Amino acid sequence: MDEAFVALSLPPILIGMFAAIACALPGNFLILRRQALIGDAISHVVLPGIVVAFLVTGAVTTWPMMIGAAGAAVVAVVLIEAIKRLGRIEPGAAMGVTFTSLFAFGVLLLEQSDTSSVHLDVEHALYGNLESLIWLSAEGWGSLLDPVALAELPPELGRMGAVALLMVLLTLVFWRPLKLATFDEGFANTLGIPTVALGIGLVIAAAVAAVAAFDAVGSIIVIAMFICPPAAARLMTNRLEIQVLWSVAFAVLSALLGYVLAGYGPLWLGGENAVSAAGMIATVAGILLGLACLFAPHRARIGAPRDAVG
Amino acid sequence: MPATFLLALTLNAGYNAALVAVGAALLGIAAGSAGAFLFLRKRALVSDAVAHATLPGIGIAFIVMVLLGGDGRNLFGLMVGSAVSAGLGLLLVDWISRRTRLAEDAAIGAVLSVFFGFGIVLLTVIQTMSRGQQAGLESFLLGSTAGMLMQDAVVVAAGGALAVAAVVLLRRPMTLVAFDPDFALASGIPVRRVDLAMMGLVMGVTVIGLKLVGLILIVAMLIIPAVTARFWTDRTDRVVLAAGAIGGIAAYVGAALSASAPNLPTGPIIVVVAFAAFLVSLLFAPGRGVLASALRRRRFKLRVHRRQGLLALAHGEPILDQLTLAVLRREGLIREDGVATEEGRALAAKALRDERRWQVARTIYQDEAISGRYDVLTAIETVLTRDQIAAIDARIGGPALVAGGA
Structure with missing residues (x-):
């Protein structure tokens, strides 16, 4: 049992958790800045990015695809800003125009190019294949100390761990300016904080997290993790420090519970096959948010009329 | 296909x-x-x-x-x-x-x-x-x-x-x-x-x-x-x-x-x-498109330059801005060497006079409806009636020789 767990379940669980943390951290600030749907937009435009990368390099390799996806994310953010400013269109609509169009271009490119020989399809981009990231050379917990076996770990684990660590570091380093700029942009400006650059940096950090996570776990988890854990955390406290901690806790809990429920839940219910782990992790995150909406201490809007509290 | x-x-x-x-x-x-x-x-x-x-x-x-x-x-x-x-x-x-x-x-x-x-x-x-x-x-x-x-x-x-x-x-x-x-x-x-x-x-x-x-x-x-x-x-x-x-x-x-x-x-x-x-x-x-608003901006900019150029002519100040010079030259308001033509002097005098009229108008009519329209570019004739302008002119006095004009 231990052997099977370490080989088959431990890597995906860890990757899921790292992905969840990497997305939830920038998500806290995006939610407070009313940019929650940036994550949604980025994860849609990842598809054209990887298709273009595939057409350029002719192979399904990780780094070109990640660069392509990141490039597409930057193109999308620039396009959204351009449409917003040039056309004087409200941000939501500008976003809707941009990401649906880029996604459509991606699908068309994919259909037009000969990708039948390689594993590249829309479904894969949407819900990843967390279950397949297994560690075949593991022979139990002892393998965690065995350098030969450790070298065989799925590369996604290292990448996702590094990105999660990067997000933690970025959050710590830019904590003060980010917090100030998020709550009171005018005041931050008078202190000399470059708020515009900070905002762009935040979106780029979110894009990096989204692209890395998408490669390992698919778009669905990315969107869910950008929004659900920070949103639930927002309802738990009025302090940003505590909110970020709550969001990390919710993210880890979603990844853990979601993976376990997807892998073992059907067996407990008498089924034979596991269900999609990515989908289940998103579902669990949603259930946590639902509970927070119903019971969290700070769920009501301050100043809301009494009858609206509930 | x-x-x-x-x-x-x-x-x-x-x-x-x-x-x-x-x-x-x-x-x-x-x-x-x-x-x-x-x-x-x-x-x-x-x-x-x-x-x-x-x-x-x-x-x-x-x-x-x-x-x-x-x-x-x-x-x-x-x-x-x-x-x-x-x-x-x-x-x-x-x-x-x-x-x-x-x-x-x-x-x-x-x-x-x-x-x-x-x-x-x-x-x-x-x-x-x-x-x-x-x-x-x-x-x-x-x-x-x-x-x-x-x-x-x-x-x-x-x-x-x-x-x-x-x-x-x-x-x-x-x-x-x-x-x-x-x-x-x-x-x-x-x-x-x-x-x-x-x-x-x-x-x-x-x-x-x-x-x-x-x-x-x-x-x-x-x-x-x-x-x-x-x-x-x-x-x-x-x-x-x-x-x-x-x-x-x-x-x-x-x-x-x-x-x-x-x-x-x-x-x-x-x-x-x-x-x-x-x-x-x-x-x-048209209207909200990028091209249309770029053209609108361009027109606005030219009008500002033309107006400022005319005022500078009226005050006898040298004009250094290349765009202003180009605008005035193209309309034949100044010669190649930068000296105002007859038409240029006339329009400069008018611009200066309108500026003075606006000044008086803004002390008389202190409500937003008139004073609020003052943006250097709006012609005073489009805001006030002929009688109102005549009343202002009576305060300013008749047309005087523009400095540096003759």
């Missing part, structure tokens, strides 16, 4: 292609006009939540129909299921953004990702249920028109027609609410119910469009035509009409293009056609 495209445009590229083209056009009209209200209400991305929230409904409907011993792929059943779960998602977005401190965008993102994730879970359940037999529900992600049945086409066409009829019936209250919800509320219009009706309409369009363009791209058919139409007019009713027309044409042309070559799926090609229309409007629309 061009020949097939023309055939498809004239509905002669075969039975299936014609069905798809007519269905798509109806759907495009309905989506465009329903989306216009959504866009004007500044809630365009709610459609994203609605679209993604259909997936679990599709899954549950399939499972229920199979358990009841029927065909899980019955389009009507799947549509009913998707409508129920989309409605639930919509109510949740509404509930979260009204009852908790979370903003609407967070509510939208939460509902769309969670419902979609749960839908994916159901799809994997169905895969194991049908024991290797493809249920084909993945086609609802991106739509598919290949081998569309007559009954499917009828469902899409009838649904599209119904949605258009609903837009026509509800256009008055929806226009009012989209334009100014507070005024609508004060006029006794049940804003919340109208909003719900509008969302119901969006939901209907989404459900109808699932088969044709898929749940990810139906969002584009709701948003892009409305945004495109907004460039061409400032009137609410015309935005709605134009959005319907743009949506219908984009869908029809897209469907024809899709029929004319292999590997051009209908949904994405419709979106790309709509995006092309958007791009053209963004750049070239």
